[in-house]
Amino acid sequence: MINRLFLAAILAGLVGMFSACGGTDGYNIPLHGLEQVQSDLDLAPSGLRVLRISGPTSLQVGSTWELKALASDPEGSDVTFHWKATSGKLSRSEGQRTFFTATEPVGRAEIEIEAVDPAGNLVRGAFGVAVPYDLPSGAVMDIRDSVGYHCSLEIDTNDNPHIAFHNTTHPSLHYAFHDGNQWEIETIEGYGLDIGGAAGQNASLALDSSGNVHIAYLTQYTDQTDISLNYATKSGATWDLVTVDSSDTRGHFNVTLKINPATNMPEILYNSSSTASAKHAVCSGNCLSSSSWSKVTVYTETRGPSNNRAYAGGFAIETDGTRHATISGRYENSSWNDFGDLIYAVRSGASWSTSETIIPEESGAYYYDSDTSRLALDRDDRPLVLHFDGVYHRLSSNNWSLSEVESSGLDQTSSYARFDIDCDQSRTPPSSGVVWLASPHGGALELVKTNSRGYFEYTYIGSITTTAMARASIAVDSAGDGHICWVDGGVLMFQ
Numbered sequence: 001m002i003n004r005l006f007l008a009a010i011l012a013g014l015v016g017m018f019s020a021c022g023g024t025d026g027y028n029i030p031l032h033g034l035e036q037v038q039s040d041l042d043l044a045p046s047g048l049r050v051l052r053i054s055g056p057t058s059l060q061v062g063s064t065w066e067l068k069a070l071a072s073d074p075e076g077s078d079v080t081f082h083w084k085a086t087s088g089k090l091s092r093s094e095g096q097r098t099f100f101t102a103t104e105p106v107g108r109a110e111i112e113i114e115a116v117d118p119a120g121n122l123v124r125g126a127f128g129v130a131v132p133y134d135l136p137s138g139a140v141m142d143i144r145d146s147v148g149y150h151c152s153l154e155i156d157t158n159d160n161p162h163i164a165f166h167n168t169t170h171p172s173l174h175y176a177f178h179d180g181n182q183w184e185i186e187t188i189e190g191y192g193l194d195i196g197g198a199a200g201q202n203a204s205l206a207l208d209s210s211g212n213v214h215i216a217y218l219t220q221y222t223d224q225t226d227i228s229l230n231y232a233t234k235s236g237a238t239w240d241l242v243t244v245d246s247s248d249t250r251g252h253f254n255v256t257l258k259i260n261p262a263t264n265m266p267e268i269l270y271n272s273s274s275t276a277s278a279k280h281a282v283c284s285g286n287c288l289s290s291s292s293w294s295k296v297t298v299y300t301e302t303r304g305p306s307n308n309r310a311y312a313g314g315f316a317i318e319t320d321g322t323r324h325a326t327i328s329g330r331y332e333n334s335s336w337n338d339f340g341d342l343i344y345a346v347r348s349g350a351s352w353s354t355s356e357t358i359i360p361e362e363s364g365a366y367y368y369d370s371d372t373s374r375l376a377l378d379r380d381d382r383p384l385v386l387h388f389d390g391v392y393h394r395l396s397s398n399n400w401s402l403s404e405v406e407s408s409g410l411d412q413t414s415s416y417a418r419f420d421i422d423c424d425q426s427r428t429p430p431s432s433g434v435v436w437l438a439s440p441h442g443g444a445l446e447l448v449k450t451n452s453r454g455y456f457e458y459t460y461i462g463s464i465t466t467t468a469m470a471r472a473s474i475a476v477d478s479a480g481d482g483h484i485c486w487v488d489g490g491v492l493m494f495q
Contacts, residue, residue, distance in 0.1 A: 026051035026068060031113075031125030043074040044121035050113055053097070059131050064101045071115035071123060082114040088129070102131045138493045140176050140183050145169040146490030150471030152205040152215075153485040153494070159477040162207060163485050164215045165492055166200035173200025173217055173232070176492075188232050188239045189219065199230070204257040206266065214266040216244070216257035229255065229270050231287060244281050244293045247272065254278075254312040262321030269298070269315035269325055276301045278312040278327045280352070298345050298352045304331025313342070314375020314385060314421075323347040324383050326358065326373045342373060342387060344394070356398050358385060376423040378432035386421035386437060393432075405448060405456060406441045420474040420484075427480050430454040436482035438472035445472065447484055447495075461495060462488070 029050045038044035048071040055065035069081045083090050083098045087109040091099035100111060109129040116122040140163065141147060148168040155161055163176040172190020176183055189199040203217040215232045229245040254271040260282075268281040277300040285292035301308040313326035323346065330340035342359040345352050374386040378393070385392040390404040410419055420438040427434040429452045437448040437456075445461040461484065472486040485494045 026053040029067075029127050031127050034123065034125045036121075036123045038121040039119065042117070042119045042121050045071040045073045045079050045115040045117055045123050047072050048113070048115050048123045048125055050125075050127065059102045059129060061102050061104065061131065064099055066097065066099050067111075068097050069113050069115065070096075073117045075117070077117045077119075079115050079117055082116065084112040085129075086110045088131070100129070102129070104131070138495050140485070140492045140494050141165075141167075141174070141185060147174075147487055147492040148201070148490070150202070150487055151473050151485040151492055152203055153473040153475045153483065154205055154207045155475045155477045155483060156207055156211055157478065159479070161475070161483060161485070161494060162205060162213060163473075163492070163494065164200075164203035164205035164217070165485075165487075166203055166217070168490070171198045171200070173203055173215070173219075175205075175213065175215065178494075186239075188215070189230070189241060201227075202255040204255050204268075206257050206259045208259045208264050208266075209261075210264075214257055214259065216255050216266070216268045216270070218255060219243075229268065229281070231257075231266070231268070231283075231293075233266075233287065240288050242288050242293075243290055244268065245270070245272075245279070245290075245295055247274065256312065256315040258315055258317050260317050260321055260323075261319045262317075267315075267317065267323070269312045271310070271312050273309065276308040276310050278310045278325070280323070280325070280347070296352070298325055298347075299327045299329065299343060299354050301329040301331055303329070304339070305334055307332040307338075313373040314383075316375045316377045316383065318377060318381045321348075322381070323352075324375060324377065325352070326375055326383075326385055327354070328373075342385075344383065344385070358392050358400050359387070359389070374419060374421045376421045376435070377425070378423050378435075379425045379428075380432070382432075384421060384423060384432075384435060386419055391421070391435070391437070405437060405439050408441075410439055410441060420472050422474045422476050422482070424476045424480050434476075434480060436474050436476055438474045438484050438486065440472070445484075445486060445488075447474075447482055449482060461486075462493075 029052055036044040051068045053066040053068050056063050071079050073079050081096050083093050089101045089103050110126050112126040114122050114124040145167055146169045148166045151163050151165040153163050161178050165174050167174050173188040174185055175188055176185045199219040201218040203215055205215045213234050217230055218227050219230045220227045228243045231244050232239050232241050256269045257266055260267050265283045270279055272279050278298040279295055280298050281293045281295045283293050299310050301310040309330040311328040316324045325345045327343045328340055329343055332338055341357050343354055344356040344358050345354040376384045378384055383394045388410050390402055392400045392402055395401050422436045423433045425433040435450045439446045439448045447459040447461050448456050451457050472484055474484050476482050
């Protein structure tokens with residue numbers, strides 16, 4: 001027979017919030033979920049309670065409470081006690097006394113206590129333990145949510161970071177902003193009642209000259225087969241959303257939004273897998289209707305009889321509005337052998353030219369499935385292209401100089417690229433400006449910069465738990481210091 005004793009007066013919340021009664025034996029901890037299990041011939045123990053004998057009023061990670069359980073048996077028999085905890089450490093699981101140590105920031109742990117007589121009759125109850133949930137150093141968002149594969153970072157004129165990212169645990173697009181004291185996080189778009197979908201994949205963020213936030217991202221709504229390229233910007237306290245292209249814009253990290261300095265308007269480089277093309281969208285007007293975005297093709301892969309693909313890579317815009325882009329072309333020949341090369345394109349007027357090849361055609365280029373490259377401009381607006389092999393610097397027309405970053409190349413997989421590049425054009429020396437790199441190598445993430453002589457200097461950021469998901473984004477503040485956001489094992493980090 002089971003008797004449940006639900007006592008309304010003791011259905012309290014977390015231990016740190018209850019009004020405890022003090023006494024010579026300690027502080028009484030209210031129990032919830034009281035339950036008796038007894039036979040028809042014998043009565044279960046009664047009067048179960050738990051006292052905090054010693055320890056701080058509020059638990060922190062590393063704090064310890066000494067606990068004492070009390071109960072009596074109606075037949076006068078001895079009572080034994082058993083302890084359990086959902087997290088933390090109990091010094092002993094048997095006996096009237098135990099020590100509980102908060103070993104991790106879990107938010108809440110449950111401790112259960114049972115009092116049992118020799119016949120097996122028992123009474124049990126539990127209480128909640130509040131342990132502050134402090135984020136690990138560098139973490140932007142609660143690490144109990146996975147944030148997928150990558151982030152996009154910009155630094156504003158006040159040296160505050162802005163990050164766009166995708167929450168995969170609760171599929172949505174998020175925007176994080178640090179106000180100098182703490183992170184503020186907003187949900188822009190995601191699952192909802194009769195709205196939204198898997199929004200926010202491959203988000204790319206940029207700030208215009210007024211500090212306004214612009215984000216391009218991919219969304220697959222519940223009533224759509226194709227993936228849409230969407231755009232978001234903030235007007236006051238409200239996010240305005242618009243679909244830029246709904247015609248099968250697919251890809252891994254192949255979405256890059258930049259602000260054109262000549263117009264102060266957003267532009268997007270992205271993929272269209274249905275046409276094996278890299279495309280370019282330019283906003284004119286208020287950007288809040290699809291008709292305000294003009295779309296042109298940068299490059300279409302046509303060399304193979306089948307499986308032609310073009311992957312958008314790096315994207316940068318000069319102060320006069322000249323655009324630079326890199327694209328990976330991939331195709332299969334009639335023998336199903338895979339080929340690919342890295343192509344450089346320029347647009348100074350109404351159309352794109354694609355006359356230069358950075359890396360010539362090679363077979364077995366399966367890693368071109370991923371984000372093919374990152375691109376920045378040096379002081380003289382010459383492109384710096386970061387690829388798996390290192391940094392390709394265009395010193396003159398069709399003349400690319402390769403500078404290796406790692407002796408064995410940057411880490412690469414068949415799914416995701418995990419690097420980024422930026423250039424602080426205002427810093428001298430060197431003459432090209434200070435180049436900053438996010439370089440994953442050998443299971444570690446490194447922040448790399450050029451020194452006054454042009455040599456790379458390497459700073460170890462930390463180990464990468466899941467290398468295939470450590471897509472980094474880099475930005476430089478007004479003092480010339482490089483900052484980085486990255487995803488490690490689903491956790492969004494910033495430094």
